[in-house]
Amino acid sequence: MDSPPVAAVSLVLLASFLLFFSFAQSSTIGVGYISKILEIQDRERALPSVQVAAARGVLQRLLPSHSSSFEFRIVSKEQCGGESCFIIKNHPSFTRRGAPQILISGVTGVEVLAGLHWYLKYWCGSHISWDKTGGVQLNSIPKLGSLPRLQDDSILVQRPVPWNYYQNAVTSSYSFAWWDWKRWEKEIDWMALQGINLPLAFTGQEAIWQKVFQQKFNISKEDLDDFFGGPAFLAWSRMANLHRWGGPLPQSWFDQQLVLQKKILARMYELGMTPVLPAFSGNVPAALRNIFPSAKITRLGNWFSVRSDVRWCCTYLLDATDPLFIEIGRAFIEQQLTEYGSTSHIYNCDTFDENTPPVDDPEYISSLGGSIFEGMQSGDSNAVWLMQGWLFSYDPFWRPPQTKALLHSVPIGRLVVLDLFAEVKPIWNTSEQFYGVPYIWCMLHNFAGNLEMYGYLDSVASGPVEARTSENSTMVGVGMSMEGIEQNPVVYDLMSEMAFQKNKVDVKEWIDLYSARRYG
CATH class of the missing domain: 3.30.379.10 (Chitobiase/beta-hexosaminidase domain 2-like)
Structure with a gap:
């Protein structure tokens, strides 16, 4: 067989070098911008x-x-x-x-x-x-x-990495639904003792949405009653999986939850935490179609648990490329700033968590991501988008071209991805470190709040260190992303400690010490 021409070999080598250089540069840029947002947060922190x-x-x-x-x-x-x-x-x-x-x-x-x-x-x-x-x-x-x-x-x-993340988008319903301030205060105490500094703060967002939709988009109370789920099902209502199920919510609930959220945020800020607020994902009331008939609003299919009953199923999603998307996104961020008086500049949005885009064209997906971020940034110029990476674990739709299109639709460093199930199915090591985008190594561990005795301690004790020390690492945090809490304390004790461990932990030695502390 003839040898390939020297010019062809040179082109291949050049292409490989440029690809490597591009990735290394993007990873440096991403982590570099995180340093800037940390500086902003440090300046704005409580005295x-x-x-x-x-x-x-x-x-x-x-x-x-x-x-x-x-x-x-x-x-x-x-x-x-x-x-x-x-x-x-x-x-x-x-x-x-x-x-x-x-x-x-x-x-x-x-x-x-x-x-x-x-x-x-x-x-x-x-x-x-x-x-x-x-x-x-x-x-x-x-x-x-x-x-x-x-x-x-x-x-x-x-801390080997700046952030220690806590919660999952559904933890609020599996574990927090009926909590009062006394229970929240105890949880925030626990968070601080575990070193958690990046918790979700989702309580009371329905009160914000009520004001935004009623005052700025002319949605009636009756139509919002059909939109919001009941207290125990708000997580799935927020994710556009269902509507009205367990509702409607009384006005006293909106008012009480908003007061509770203000207490939660105040305490988190007092301790120096960085609470993550929600952002607009595209989930809208059905009535918005009548008020904006030309808006690109799609009716979604049936989700798992509502049996195609139109009273609860088949919610509506506003296309992120529609100009109305940015308008609503900005209004929601601005209303939160008005109510709470401050922000840590990090916002969670999971438009595609269990909703697949209608087409797989990378350019279209890029435009979706860009519009989602623009909605945040138009309300807060320093906004950083925090996104669960669960979709990359379970949905075959997200092949490399589609994944890159979404992740690169936002300026590098303005999007942080949660490697949500990293102790079992990490994405960082099969995606070129999420293609240069900063990410947080998370332990999911618990599904649906089920009580079982299990946990991957070996993976927890080594996985974050392997990810952080890997070549061109873009890891900026560790986290606990369980769906339900108050189970298997040994797993969470070790995982929270990994926020301060630079080296892998000897599990047997650690367990011996843990057993002595817990059981004497």
Whole structure:
């Protein structure tokens, strides 16, 4: 066989180099923009005194008997070596009677409380979990004035990636549907102790939609009653899987949930968290067709659980290429800013989570993604789109051309993808690191809130490290994306710790320590 011409070989090599260079450049750009949004969030964060007060509130609720034993401080990233971290030290007044014994510093209130949890786990042998899975077990903590001293005087633990994500789009219905502020406060305390700094904040969005659709698009209350699902089914109503099922919602529900959301957001901001707000995905009331008859609105097919009954099934989706899409998207973001007064600039939208686009033309898909993002950006110029990557795991529609078209429809760095089921079916290692787009390595673990004893601890202990240290990695966080909480606490204890682990964890050694903390 004749050898290929030198020119042909050169062209192949050049093409390969350009492809590699393009990917490496896009991955650098993506992670680089995340640094910019982090700088913006740092500037807008609550004052250090506010974060310290919020962290002390968590300590008082968790361990009131020892609230005087700890001093908390907020420090800069420069004091942490350029990254977010917590620092645990023996307090200068350690031996003085009645004085604090342990000084914990962190870049935010979340890092401070993660440091507190670390100290309670590894120096006091304590265990902290959800109430339904064992609750807090603090009997191993020595009496007041006798806390264990650090042998090395101090330890510094950095976050290897900036974000620790929490929740799934459906967790609000499987686990949170009936929560009041008391239960939410306990959950936010738990989040902070686990080091979670990027939680979804979906409560009360129906109250925002009610105002947007009624005041700006002339949708009647009766038509909105047909649009919203009942309290336990809001997740699927929001995702356009069904409508009205379990409804209608009384006005008292809208009002109470909006008040609750404002409390949730206030506490998250006080602790230095970055709550993720919802954005417009295209799901619209049926009545919008009559008000805007020329709008490109498609009736979707039947979903799994409503038996094709027209009272509940077959919702309506506004095409993202229609100008009305951007108008509604902007109105929704602006109304949230009006109600809440602030934002962390990160918005979740999952238009295609369980709804496949009508055609697979990459240009069309790119235009859809671009319009979705434009709706966010027109309401918040610093908007970053956070998207669940579940569609890439289960829907064969999303082949490489379609996936690239969607992911590259937004400026690199303005879209972050959740690798939702990474402990079992990671996408990062089969998609050239999501084609240069920043992503978060997530453990899904639980489906539908089912209670079973299982978990992939080996994968959790190694997967995030392998992804982060891989060539041209675009990983910017770890996360827990379970559909239901309050089960299998060992899995979540380990996964939350991976937000602070730079190296793979020895599972057997870790389990031995965990067992001692939990069972004595």
